[in-house]
Amino acid sequence: MFGPEDARAPGSTRDDSRDRELLRQVAAGERRALERLYFDYHGRLGQFLSRLTARRDAIDEAINDTFWIVWQKAGQFRGDSRASTWIMGIAWRCGLKALRRSGPLPPEHGDALLEAMPSIDTTLDNEELREWLDSGLRGLPFEQRATMELAYFLGHSCEEIAAIMGCPVNTVKARMFQARIKLRNLLPPLGGSPSKAKVQND
Amino acid sequence: MTSLSQFHRRVWEQLPWILNGTASQADTRLVQEHLQQCAQCREAFTFEQQLRDALQQQRQSGIGDSEEGWQRLSARIERGESSPSAVRLRPLATQTRWLAAAVIVEALALGAMVTSASFNHAERAAPGAYRTLARPDAARATPSIRVVLAPEMTLDQFRVLLNEAHLQVVAGPGEAGVWSLAPAEDANLAATDAALRQLRQSPQVRFAEPISGALHAQSP
Numbered sequence: 001m002f003g004p005e006d007a008r009a010p011g012s013t014r015d016d017s018r019d020r021e022l023l024r025q026v027a028a029g030e031r032r033a034l035e036r037l038y039f040d041y042h043g044r045l046g047q048f049l050s051r052l053t054a055r056r057d058a059i060d061e062a063i064n065d066t067f068w069i070v071w072q073k074a075g076q077f078r079g080d081s082r083a084s085t086w087i088m089g090i091a092w093r094c095g096l097k098a099l100r101r102s103g104p105l106p107p108e109h110g111d112a113l114l115e116a117m118p119s120i121d122t123t124l125d126n127e128e129l130r131e132w133l134d135s136g137l138r139g140l141p142f143e144q145r146a147t148m149e150l151a152y153f154l155g156h157s158c159e160e161i162a163a164i165m166g167c168p169v170n171t172v173k174a175r176m177f178q179a180r181i182k183l184r185n186l187l188p189p190l191g192g193s194p195s196k197a198k199v200q201n202d
Numbered sequence: 203m204t205s206l207s208q209f210h211r212r213v214w215e216q217l218p219w220i221l222n223g224t225a226s227q228a229d230t231r232l233v234q235e236h237l238q239q240c241a242q243c244r245e246a247f248t249f250e251q252q253l254r255d256a257l258q259q260q261r262q263s264g265i266g267d268s269e270e271g272w273q274r275l276s277a278r279i280e281r282g283e284s285s286p287s288a289v290r291l292r293p294l295a296t297q298t299r300w301l302a303a304a305v306i307v308e309a310l311a312l313g314a315m316v317t318s319a320s321f322n323h324a325e326r327a328a329p330g331a332y333r334t335l336a337r338p339d340a341a342r343a344t345p346s347i348r349v350v351l352a353p354e355m356t357l358d359q360f361r362v363l364l365n366e367a368h369l370q371v372v373a374g375p376g377e378a379g380v381w382s383l384a385p386a387e388d389a390n391l392a393a394t395d396a397a398l399r400q401l402r403q404s405p406q407v408r409f410a411e412p413i414s415g416a417l418h419a420q421s422p
Contacts, residue, residue, distance in 0.1 A: 027353065031276075031279070035272060038268070038271075038272050038275065039268055039272065042268040042271060042272075043268070060271055060274075063271060064271055064274060064275045064278065067275055068275065068278060068279075071279060075353035075354055076353070076354045076356075129256055130256060130259065130260050133253075133256045133257065133260055134260065148257065149257070151218050151219070151222055152218065152221070152222060152253070152254045152257045152258065153257055153258055155222045155223065155224070156222075156224070157219065157222075157224030158219055158224065160224075173215055176215075176218055177214075177215055180214075180218070180250070180253070183253060184249060184253075
């Protein structure tokens with residue numbers, strides 16, 4: 001049940017010591033090290049930040065703001081977390097600023113979304129499933145979306161997500177719990193029939 | 203509706219962290235044993251796996267080109283542009299010999315500045331590379347202290363230290379990371395010694411020295 005396919009998400013098993021070494025070089029002013037980090041992280045930062053805002057210009061700006069701060073403050077990295085946790089924490093704060101400037105994803109509330117969803121079709125293909133998931137995620141508050149992204153796409157632990165988002169571990173657990181309940185109730189094609197899948201937060 | 207008991211809820215809370223491989227061994231073992239006996243939680247686990255897989259496959263479009271982004275960032279660094287979210291404190295070079303040489307060069311430049319009545323600060327600073335914590339008229343003040351900060355010192359810490367020592371920034375950081383400071387408007391020149399002592403007591407100040415001639419030049 002807990003086979004190799006259950007290991008950390010792609011992109012999260014990278015060699016932390018390599019990132020630390022690159023940060024050390026960045027702190028010494030080596031632009032090439034910053035460039036390597038930039039290209040290594042660009043895709044996952046874009047993916048993560050796209051959970052906060054749909055505006056491409058805001059995402060691009062937040063990515064560059066993140067690495068501008070990495071360039072300035074790499075010397076402040078103490079090594080008491082994974083380098084990726086430190087960088088993602090900066091990206092989260094830059095993402096929040098971008099969110100304030102550009103506005104959130106188009107608002108879609110869970111209840112309205114549920115009503116708008118098509119009837120259950122057991123022949124849904126992967127593309128349709130992805131569309132449902134996309135709609136379901138848009139119905140979540142951005143903090144819950146970002147928490148799911150950090151856990152399932154980027155493979156961060158509960159404690160690391162707390163460090164990234166600057167909140168208590170219990171808040172991360174609560175966000176994850178709420179997000180999963182909403183998605184489970186909004187996405188019956190994933191969880192079987194609604195009557196079986198329906199769970200509540202009690 | 204299925205109401206989750208407290209234990210089931212605990213298991214349910216653990217599922218994401220087990221799936222992404224970050225749960226403790228004890229939690230993983232506990233959940234694994236429970237799943238063997240509980241069909242309801244097995245179903246929840248299967249749902250969670252599908253949710254994770256779907257999320258991982260869901261790539262967002264609209265992310266900009268990395269090469270283009272890097273070119274923009276490089277240009278920003280070249281310009282020495284400042285971000286509103288942070289102040290740049292240059293990292294110290296690891297070789298103290300290089301630092302000492304650079305400080306001497308900068309000290310000579312500052313000495314020339316003190317004795318030159320026609321010194322134009324704007325001509326000396328590289329375009330865009332100048333970052334100041336000074337008051338608007340600080341560029342006209344005569345620097346009396348030069349200081350090098352530890353790279354981990356934050357803007358707020360520096361600002362507090364300046365306030366406590368009654369100093370203001372006149373110029374900096376230069377190529378060697380040297381900041382030039384002068385007494386604040388509300389401080390007198392006799393306070394320079396006290397300010398120096400205060401700077402030197404800070405663990406985040408690597409180097410603090412008076413600029414010779416500065417006191418004399420400023421005396422009425």
